[in-house]
Amino acid sequence: LLLDEHADYIAAYGSKKDDYEYTLSEYLRMSGIYWGLTVMDLMGQLSRMNREEIIEFIKSCQHDCGGISASTGHDPHLLYTLSAVQILSLYDSINVIDVDKVVDYVKGLQQEDGSFAGDKWGEIDTRFSFCAVATLSLLGKLDVINMDKAVEFVLSCMNFDGGFGCRPGSESHAGQIYCCTGFLSITGQLHQVNADLLGWWLCERQLPSGGLNGRPEKLPDVCYSWWVLAALKIIGRIHWIDKAKLRNFILACQDEETGGFADRPGDMVDPFHTLFGVAGLSLLGDEQIKPVNPVFCMPEDVLQRIGLQPDFTAHFVCLPINQTHLIQLISSLKETPGPEMGVRKGRHTKCAVLGGAQDQG
Amino acid sequence: MPYQFYKLLFNVLVFYFRDRKEWADLEPVPQDDGPNPVVKIAYSEKFTDVFDMFRALLQNDEKSERAFALTTEAIDLNAANYTVWHYRRVLLQALDKDLREEMKYITAIIEDQPKNYQVWHHRRMVVEWLNDPSEELQFVAEILSQDAKNYHAWQHRQWVMQEYKLWDGELEYVEELLEEDVRNNSAWNQRHFVINHTSGYSDSSILDREVQYTLKQIKKAPHNESAWNYLNGILQDGGLSSFPGLLEQVTELQDTCSSPYLTAFLVDLYEDALETNSSSYDQQEMFNKALELCKFLAEEKDTIRREYWNYVSRSLQNTYGSGDPVSASSDPPPPPSSSQLPDMEPSDP
Numbered sequence: 001l002l003l004d005e006h007a008d009y010i011a012a013y014g015s016k017k018d019d020y021e022y023t024l025s026e027y028l029r030m031s032g033i034y035w036g037l038t039v040m041d042l043m044g045q046l047s048r049m050n051r052e053e054i055i056e057f058i059k060s061c062q063h064d065c066g067g068i069s070a071s072t073g074h075d076p077h078l079l080y081t082l083s084a085v086q087i088l089s090l091y092d093s094i095n096v097i098d099v100d101k102v103v104d105y106v107k108g109l110q111q112e113d114g115s116f117a118g119d120k121w122g123e124i125d126t127r128f129s130f131c132a133v134a135t136l137s138l139l140g141k142l143d144v145i146n147m148d149k150a151v152e153f154v155l156s157c158m159n160f161d162g163g164f165g166c167r168p169g170s171e172s173h174a175g176q177i178y179c180c181t182g183f184l185s186i187t188g189q190l191h192q193v194n195a196d197l198l199g200w201w202l203c204e205r206q207l208p209s210g211g212l213n214g215r216p217e218k219l220p221d222v223c224y225s226w227w228v229l230a231a232l233k234i235i236g237r238i239h240w241i242d243k244a245k246l247r248n249f250i251l252a253c254q255d256e257e258t259g260g261f262a263d264r265p266g267d268m269v270d271p272f273h274t275l276f277g278v279a280g281l282s283l284l285g286d287e288q289i290k291p292v293n294p295v296f297c298m299p300e301d302v303l304q305r306i307g308l309q310p311d312f313t314a315h316f317v318c319l320p321i322n323q324t325h326l327i328q329l330i331s332s333l334k335e336t337p338g339p340e341m342g343v344r345k346g347r348h349t350k351c352a353v354l355g356g357a358q359d360q361g
Numbered sequence: 362m363p364y365q366f367y368k369l370l371f372n373v374l375v376f377y378f379r380d381r382k383e384w385a386d387l388e389p390v391p392q393d394d395g396p397n398p399v400v401k402i403a404y405s406e407k408f409t410d411v412f413d414m415f416r417a418l419l420q421n422d423e424k425s426e427r428a429f430a431l432t433t434e435a436i437d438l439n440a441a442n443y444t445v446w447h448y449r450r451v452l453l454q455a456l457d458k459d460l461r462e463e464m465k466y467i468t469a470i471i472e473d474q475p476k477n478y479q480v481w482h483h484r485r486m487v488v489e490w491l492n493d494p495s496e497e498l499q500f501v502a503e504i505l506s507q508d509a510k511n512y513h514a515w516q517h518r519q520w521v522m523q524e525y526k527l528w529d530g531e532l533e534y535v536e537e538l539l540e541e542d543v544r545n546n547s548a549w550n551q552r553h554f555v556i557n558h559t560s561g562y563s564d565s566s567i568l569d570r571e572v573q574y575t576l577k578q579i580k581k582a583p584h585n586e587s588a589w590n591y592l593n594g595i596l597q598d599g600g601l602s603s604f605p606g607l608l609e610q611v612t613e614l615q616d617t618c619s620s621p622y623l624t625a626f627l628v629d630l631y632e633d634a635l636e637t638n639s640s641s642y643d644q645q646e647m648f649n650k651a652l653e654l655c656k657f658l659a660e661e662k663d664t665i666r667r668e669y670w671n672y673v674s675r676s677l678q679n680t681y682g683s684g685d686p687v688s689a690s691s692d693p694p695p696p697p698s699s700s701q702l703p704d705m706e707p708s709d710p
Contacts, residue, residue, distance in 0.1 A: 023408055027442040073416050074444040121447060123482045160553055160594030166512075169519050169557070171550040173512060203666050204586060210665075216546040216586040218510070240669040 001281065002254055003288060006274055007045040009259030010036045013271055021270070029071040030061065030080035032271055034087050039275040041090055041299050042282060042290045055096055058084050065108075066101030067119070077119045078109060082131040085138050090302055094139065103141045106132050114149030115167075125166040129154050130179035133186045134296060137308065142186070151189050154180050162197030174205060174214040178227040181234045182295045190235065199237035202228050210245030211264070221263045222253045222273050225280030230294040233283055243284050250277050250284075378414045383427065389413035390420060411435050419448065424455040433466075440470060446479045450486060460491050468500060475504050481513045485520060497521040502534070509538055510547045519554060531555045543578050549587040553594065562595055568604075571595055576610060583618035589626055601626075602634035602642065621663040628654050628673060635681050648681050 013022075013036060025032055033054060040046045061069045061084065067076025068084040081102060088094045109117045109132065116128040129150060136142045156168045157180065163172025164180035177198070184190050205212040205228045211220025212228045225246060232238040252265040253273065260269030261277035279297055282289040291300040296308075378384050390413055411434050418428045432449040435442065453463060467484045474480060488494055501518040504511060522528060532555050538548040560567050575592045579585060596604055608630055614623060631651035634642040652674055659670035678687045 024439055024441070027439065027444070069444070073419065074442075075447050077443065119443075119447075121450070121482065121486070123478070159550070160597065161590045165550075166516060167519070169523075169554045170516055171512065171547050200669060201590075203669055206665055208665070215510070216590070217544045218546075237669075240666060240672070242665045242667075245665065 001251060001286065001288060002256060002259065003043050005256070005259030006254075006261070006278065007040060007043050007048065007259075009269065010040055010271060010274065011045070011048045026071050027074060028080070030058070030068065030083040030087075031070065033057075034083040035271045035275040037087055037090055038298060039271070039278050041302070042278055042292055044290065046090070051091055054087065055091065055093055058087060059096055062097050062101070066098065066103070066105035068097070068102070075119065076105065078106065078116065078128050078131045078135075079118060081105065082135045085135050086296070086298060089138050089306060090298065092305065099139055103136065103139060103144055106135050107144045110145050110150065112149075114146060114151070114153035116150070126154055126157050126164060126176050126183070127166065127179050130183045133183055137186050138296070138306065147187060151184070151187055151192075154183050155189075155192055158193075162194050162201050171215065172201065174202070174212070174224050174227040174231070177202070178231045181231045185234050185295045193235055195235045195237065199232060199235055199240055202232050203237070203240035206241055206246065209249055210242065210247075211249035212241075212246065219264065220249065222250055222261050222280070223263065223276040225250050226276035226283075226297065229280050229283045230297065233294040238283065247281065247284050247286075250280050253277055378410050378431070384414065387414065387417045387421075390416040408438060411438055415445065415448075419444075424452055426456065428452055429456060429458065436470065440474050440477055440480060443479050446483050450483070453487075453490075460487055463487050464491070464496070471500075471504065475508065475511055476513060478513065481517050485517060488521070494521045494525040494527065498527060498534075505538070509542060509545050512547070515547050515551065519551075522555075523558070528555060528559050539578065543582045544585050544587055546587040546590075549591045553591065562598070568595065568599070572604065572607070576614070579614065579623075580618055583614070583623065584620045586622055589620075589622035593626065593629060600633050600637055601630040602637060602639050608642075621658060624654050624658055624662060627651075628658075632673075632677065635677070644681075648677065651677055 037046060037049055037054070040049055057072070058068070060072050061074075061080070063069060063076045065076060067078070068081040069076045070080040074080075084097070085094065085102065088096065106116075109119070109128070111117060111124065115124045115126075116132045117124055118128045118131075132145065133142060133150070136144065154164070157164045157166070157170065157176075159165060159169075159172045161172050164176050165171050165173055166176050170176070181190070181193065181198075184193060204216070205214070205224060207213060207220050209220060211222070212224040213220050214224050214227065229238060229241065229246075232241060249265075250261070253261045253263070253267075254277070255262060255269045258269055260271070261273045262269045263273050275297075278289060279292045282292040283294060292298070293300050293303050296303060378389075389410075411431065415431055415435050418431060429449070429452045432445050432452065435445045436449070439445070452458070453460070464484075464487055467480060467487060471477075471480050471484060488497060498518065498521065501514050501521070504514045505518075508514075522531065532552070535548050535552045535555065538545055539552075542548075556562060556567070556571070562568050562571070572592065572595070575588050575595075578588050579592075582588075593601070596607075601607065608627075611623065611626060611630070628651050631647040631654075633639075634647045635644060635651070638644065655670045655674035655677070659667040659674070663670065675687045
């Protein structure tokens with residue numbers, strides 16, 4: 001693992017002579033900054049980035065409607081609003097923007113069926129459901145949206161194989177599954193997932209090479225080391241992956257000369273794959289990298305500082321089926337805030353939720 | 362060839378917007394990243410020319426033919442720039458442009474760059490404005506003929522079909538695609554989509570047809586995750602062990618069409634028989650066979666997923682076995698069996 005090389009690569013990104021790719025990616029610049037900063041923070045190198053200038057840049061990207069654009073002179077969009085809020089959370093500077101307006105912007109994108117549009121032009125996608133609740137969760141304002149409808153829409157995207165697509169009926173796809181499990185975690189609804197079925201579908205993404213693909217019969221890609229792995233972590237089944245083989249695959253995607261990670265061994269590197277390669281390794285337990293939160297793809301210590309742990313993410317608890325155990329467990333849970341309780345849901349067993357993420361009753 | 366030569370050639374051939382007299386009234390607006398530009402953006406000169414001019418138009422909120430022409434140039438340089446697409450749509454409406462022409466334009470762009478969110482969303486908007494889906498299915502079919510798994514193409518197709526109720530002939534289309542590539546997961550998903558929205562699966566003759574169709578495809582290509590997922594998916598409601606003759610049919614396939622998927626399917630079927638306590642099956646036999654197959658998969662056939670198979674084995678033993686609860690060597694004692702609860706890693710709370 002060539003952490004120094006990766007840090008050097010990210011620190012220098014954007015000032016290199018070959019600017020074509022950088023130019024072309026201006027339309028996602030806010031996300032590009034989020035990828036760079038997050039991976040630097042995970043490697044303990046955040047101080048090498050230029051905090052003040054980035055904060056000024058973000059301020060210049062907030063529009064009157066409250067939404068934030070990818071770069072100056074671009075239109076606002078939910079994707080870049082989330083990235084901006086994530087960056088400001090990393091820097092503990094959320095108040096440099098008008099937070100109330102951001103909240104209004106996000107709220108205004110919810111549709112009647114509970115889904116979220118990416119911007120005023122109306123593209124609907126479960127990615128945007130995730131962006132909406134992640135943004136609001138980081139700002140402590142989840143309560144402004146119609147939660148029931150939002151959940152209803154995401155669940156309507158659950159497919160016969162246990163996975164999720166971008167809209168109801170869309171093919172299950174690892175990226176969308178990450179967004180939906182992340183969404184359900186934030187909204188305290190993970191018990192609605194068939195964790196065994198989905199967990200199996202996700203661990204089926206692992207190919208003999210050790211790498212992970214995003215759908216059946218597709219090629220492996222290092223970014224799926226994040227989408228698949230984080231989703232497995234969220235539903236408590238990350239150990240169903242052969243970790244050693246995956247680690248080998250991820251490491252093979254590094255470029256020894258330039259630093260950074262590519263989508264697969266031998267290809268060109270970029271910050272996107274660099275973040276997800278490093279974050280994947282963190283989830284696999286590499287101790288040289290800070291622990292990463294599987295829902296937000298941000299360092300755990302940042303989320304702890306914000307106070308998002310454990311109240312906003314549902315934890316699964318092993319719930320015994322007999323009454324004595326049940327009573328014992330409930331007494332012990334009273335001391336532990338946050339956990340969501342559920343009962344085994346087989347085909348012929350009722351599912352009962354005994355308490356929500358914020359209700360310990 | 363030296364760089365300087367190319368630069369000279371480029372300058373001769375390209376007539377920059379900033380030099381064109383019909384653009385002389387506009388002052389190009391250079392990129393401004395704030396007081397101390399941190400995000401250093403070094404453009405090639407043509408980019409600079411086009412996008413500086415674009416920013417000027419945006420600032421003036423200009424709605425004109427030359428603005429429309431500029432969006433074409435900008436898209437040509439970078440079709441992923443969503444702000445340019447937005448502006449183009451504003452102009453399409455403000456200038457009352459010919460939307461049929463726009464359809465031709467977006468068709469060409471998508472054919473060139475079929476894996477881009479903006480182009481597909483733009484097409485959808487034009488179709489909505491025209492309220493005319495008549496070209497869509499054929500167009501998507503053409504794109505899919507180049508890449509039968511293009512996720513954007515499939516979303517567009519599903520939207521058109523649902524919005525305009527164009528279900529006829531789709532099952533036949535899916536079958537054609539599966540003839541070409543029986544492992545096309547998108548096509549299997551589409552099969553489910555179509556039937557779900559038309560006949561549904563509750564009619565036993567439909568379900569039977571689908572089961573037989575799927576088994577036939579499996580015989581052609583046994584190592585096919587999508588087909589097995591589909592089979593499992595359509596039988597979930599009724600239960601795998603309740604479908605008459607299925608166990609026999611699948612067992613028969615074991616000799617010629619063996620795969621980890623077939624074995625996994627048998628485990629699921631045995632587990633369903635146990636769960637429903639079905640009298641059609643010898644419960645002890647189901648239990649023993651299920652455990653045997655889990656071991657086979659963990660140790661030989663699907664070792665990369667041994668953790669999963671060991672979990673299934675433990676769950677079965679804990680639920681249906683007669684002995685003491687079984688744990689993984691590092692499980693906290695005693696874990697309940699469940700399909701819905703987490704199979705906790707040792708380090709989890």
